Amino acid sequence: MKIGLFWKTFLLLIMAFSLLFFAGFWYLRENFADRYVERNIEAVKTAILDFVLEDGTFAESPLIEGVSSETQFLRLRNNVVVDRYGTTALGDAEVLPFVIALYDNDQRIVEGSLVYVVTLVQDVTQVSYLYRYGASDYLLVLTRIQSLQNIDAVLNEVAIAVSVVVFMMIFLLSFFISRHVSSPIRKLAQYAKRIAKLQFDETLILKRSDEFRDLIGSLNEMAFYLRTSFLELEHANLRLKDDIAFEQRQEAKKRQLIQTINHELRTPISIMRGMVEGMLDGVGRYKNKEVYLSEVLKQIDDIDQKTKDLTYTMRLEDMVRKDDRCALKTLEESLSATMEFAKQKKVKATLSIGEGTAALPCELLGILAANLLKNAILYTQDQTASLAAFVEDETIVIFVRNKGTLSEEDQANLFRPYYRADRSIEGSGLGLFIVGRICEICGGEKRMYNDNGDVVAKIVLPKASDITLT
């Protein structure tokens, strides 16, 4: 059977207090009479020393109040009673027997000039003293202490009356002490159980100023560190899950990319195979080898360009560092070649570059902006294109705008590799794919949409202070 701490403490305290009470009462009973007599003797001794003046007479106000009510003082000089004080229990004729009885008693106590003996005569404690001042000069003192026989009975009666109150006090005291001791321990146990179950939703608060205070403080500190560690672990788990999911997505993308590459490269290779076979067999139009060899060379250059773009795409992630920073103003220089390209295409391109610093390398920022602007130059329907870069809501925003319209299919696939909205327009189909990859790598957002007859590309990138790598 499990007995709780409260009940154990409560019962132990009741037993201990009761034992103390009974032991105290027993000691009182056993020692009361002796102590009473001892105290009386001490009082008489003091009185003997203070009671008699230097000239031998008794003091006018003797300190006799402190001694027993039945005390007699006799002053003897040359065997004659010269003075007496107190009761008249001892007559002149009894003086000699008094002294004889005092000195015949083997239990007499000698303390310097004082000799005294304690005797019990018919239940009356009688103390006989003799103090010697000099030759034939004595003080005799006889003290009679009334019967102490009834003391036990009186003490018993008092004890019974008192014990009721005492036991009530013992009960209450034991209850409060037990509660005081067990309550914090019980709360500590409950708190520890919650911690064991990883429930950190509560903090233990106890208004104590003793060792429990330190214990509770240590427990709360331990719970705090456990909670922090647990949250960090949980966060790490979530991040690990995200990383795994990301890796899986990347793997899927790579697989799709490889399939696309396979498809994109197989087409020119098939064309080249047909041309070369036709030239070898000398059939039809392929007899003119010079024309078709230059066509084959063009196809080979095309494949080479695609291979370079793919290689570059694969290297993008390796170019990112944790503390990369790039001022928007650098775009003016990065886009100089693109602006020259716009002139060749007879497109009026405008730049609006604000202040701010993006959290990515300048090379990637330049590629991102150049690809977007080049795309706008190639697809604009009114020979105008614009690029604006600025800070908005603690982010870097790049707007690229050109005249035109995007179909729903285009909007869904523009950032996929080798997707080209219009195959008649030159391009590899990797420009926007690279833009998308840079956004993913740097934690940015990308969007292309129609806006009042224009095609708008909106890119949101983190500011330098908000950099996070994914």
Added chain:
Amino acid sequence: MKRFVRILASGVLLAMVLIAVFGCSAQTYENPLLFDEPIVYSFQTMRLEQIQNHDIVRYASSPATDLITAIQTHLVETNSTWLDASKIQLIVKLGELSEASGVGLKTLTAKSGSEFNALALEAGITLTIDDIIAFANLKDWLTAADSRVFVTRIALFEAAMGRTLTSEEAEGLSDLQAYLSDLARYGESVQLETMEEAELRTSLEERGYSEGKVASAIMGYQLVKDLMP
């Protein structure tokens, strides 16, 4: 064998000579007492020990005198002033009571205060509080005291006479003791209680004592006579 018989005969002869010499002297020899020799007082028996018949201290000795002298001697050795007037008074009363009741000091000091008081009352001796206290103190003292003490004859005589002896008086007592010892050596004795001064003088002169020694011994005789009841 012959040699053995000769040794045996010599031994028997030697034994016979020794028996004859010591046996004869035992009959006539008395230990020669010197007046200045100390005497043993035993607190166990509360009396002087080994007092011979010809010792003049017999005339000065009494239970009270002996005890007072013994205590005084003991206290001189221990340099204490314990023996005050009240205790001397008690010892005197003890002596009187001992004589009156025929109870020895040893027995008396073994009694309780009440028994002592009762005996004293029977003997017509009144005890005081001083006596009772002194009696208790004496009993305590005797319990703690050594078993015996050496006392001198001069001290005993002085205690008996209640005064200090002069050197002439001490010399007289010494010469008287020498005379009594001289008599005892030859197996003779005199009773000083009944002996007249003239008899003593004649006896001294017959024994060849000088005139000065005779006069000195007579002075000692007179001191002893004064102590006789």
